[in-house]
Amino acid sequence: MAVTLQIQSVIYHNEKASLLRALDSLSNAVRVNRETSKELGDVAVCYGDASASPVFSNEEIGEIEARFAPFFTFRYTYFHENTGTAKGHNRMGRDCTADYMMIMNPDVLVCPHLFSNMLEYLLDPAKEAGMIEARQTPIEHPKEYDRDTLETEWASTACAMFSTEMFRAIDGFDEKTFFLYCDDLDFSWRIRLAGKKVYYRPDCPVYHAKRLSATGGWQPTSAEIYFSQEAALLMAYKWSNHERFQKLYEQFSNSDEIGAKVIARFEEMKANNALPTPIDPEGRIARFLGDNYSENRFVL
Amino acid sequence: MNQNKFAPTTVNEYFAWLEQTVDHDSALYQAAHGYLEKERCTAEGPMRDDPFLTVVTRTQAKRPDMLTETLLSLTGQSNTNFELLVMGHNLTEDQQRTVEGMISDLPQWMREKTRLIPVVGGTRTTPLNRGFDAAKGRYIAVLDDDDLVFDHWVETFYEMSKKYDGKILHTYTVIQDWETVGGDFPNTPRAVGAPKNTYCCDFDLMGELTLNKCPLCALAFPAKAFKQLGIRYEESLTTTEDWDFLMRTAFITGVADNPEITFLYRNWLNAENSASLHQREEWIKNYKFIVDRFSKTPIVMPVGSLDKVYEKILDQENDGIYTEGEDMTELFYNDGAGFSQEKTWCRKNSEEPSKMPYVYTAGKHGAKGICGIRFDPLQYGAFSLENLLIRVIDTDGESKDYTLGDVITNGYVLGETIVFLKNDPQIVLNFATPINVKEVQIGCKIHEHLADETVDAVIAALASTHSLSDSTKRSLLYRGARKIYRISKRVLRIK
Known part of the structure; x- marks a missing residue:
């Protein structure tokens, strides 16, 4: 029996050409699925636009709806x-x-057989699958996974799939605590806390365009540093790792402007009783390995 | 007519130089001038971009998972002005159906750009010649069926071609260790190492004559060199055919560089690659064939090549001669996987040059989990170092000082002085627990002129425990000879 699927991306000042190409790759994967393994029934693709002004005009939205109507329903908010x-x-x-x-990230391109492979474990009750992650390329995420079972500790939402029932059961993403980073990590861990497994499918490549500097490394922006530091502090707090929380709190308190801003935000949440209730006190699910949340095969 | 308007290839520049240099009545001038006139006419026409780039992909359909990913990386190109020729080499009917199926799974716009061309027989090089023959692009690039490109691979070549049309276009490459997952996923790849910038360097004609440092997929070749000048892949070669082709083309066209990293070279640890498929004897035979052909080829060197030759000669002449104040220091770090040549930090100007002359920064955000550092004060032995002070500043801004008692060294410690007799002097500081390092400052005084009494003291100390090794003796003799050479040179220059 065919299953229905809702695909979601939050867009933020993305280039139209890049978004159209992503939609095109989704429509192609839907086509391939319907011509081959046929797991998919109705598909909807939802774009939530968080930009300062709408990326698409009403006319453009109409064109997109018409262009992709044979493959999916396009919803733009x-x-x-x-x-x-x-x-x-x-x-x-x-x-x-x-x-x-x-x-999925709005600039990700999916491989033609993505849906069949991603759904395989979700449709197999024996797998107890709560969430499935696709493999990013050309720069693969360094997070380790079990090569026999494909189980992993958490899934990146650059491209990940789960049941709507699962999403509801754990009350979705923790939007009160996380703005940009670690929302997927927290989501994955809560799925595991609920007794389900998180899987990584290396046979589902999705192209996530990234560029390296001439030295072969990354160059994060100050906004990326801020949000990753904020998320790191809140992850330690929420997942009951008091030692790491204290360490990060002290580290950020004594560091630069960005660190001070992170602490100020934390104190503001505290004063407004907006901090999350700490969970997993026994550390059954959460793993903190230095600045990582799982074993990594390499450092980027 | 613009006298200078022709493709900026090496051969064109050479003819332009002849045109300006030789007597106008000479046959050589007539030949050069006539040739350049034709080139100018060609250059004045519109650039034919239908398409701009032909991508030639060889496959034997042995690794469909990887080919899927290669095709996906082409689908992700920001510039789509390319065609794709999939060269199916010696495919069985089943394999051909597999490849056809993969092409039919592509988005429509990619399917329309893609042609499957079956090739039967020949060597692994044959599909390249067939692909280049069939190419419609102004430029041609090779992307094998396990290769990955970044999204601006075509775009970078295209932008370069506007300025360097006619030359080989060369971009940078990162290399990364990969393996196959195994088990239920025997051909599915997984990355197991960080990308390394081994191939992030400009094309160097002289260096490339002995060693290829330009992966094939980081290059785009002008179609004209193949189609009109007849430079083809050597099909008798079973390895390194890419190096041979690159160089024979480069001798004519020259190479333009761009430091954008556009290609990810997958170094397979547990899967088939050209290194594992071919015997060492085969590599050596092919290498000799290529080098022999280079030797028999008259080569025009592009403008600027001799600068590098002169630099190398001067480097060799000055090799080992340390002059007071010259920076030959290096600071290595151990991030848990040991010290290595790649793991060094940049030196920056010291704010206290008299106290802490050597300052190394671990980058804007520091380096995490550092287990130790290694300070190499010089490259050669036979000098002493005193008053060592190492100040390590962590990412929280806290600093801690270390002195001679905290370090391990391969020199000889005499009181507050370390005497290095052998080459490769090292001072290692290991941390009890890994720390996040932002900066390292080092204070010390290096005495390049070893006082006789210092050497005597070391020899006496050594003689009391064990005899001097041959390498130590050699080092002392070598150092002494180099000093005499340097002094002689200075004296001769003054005269």
């Missing part, structure tokens, strides 16, 4: 605010009527 990813996905997922949901 302008948020009128910068929601970040967690809140944006919750907003789109709230009214989801599909059996499954797929979260």
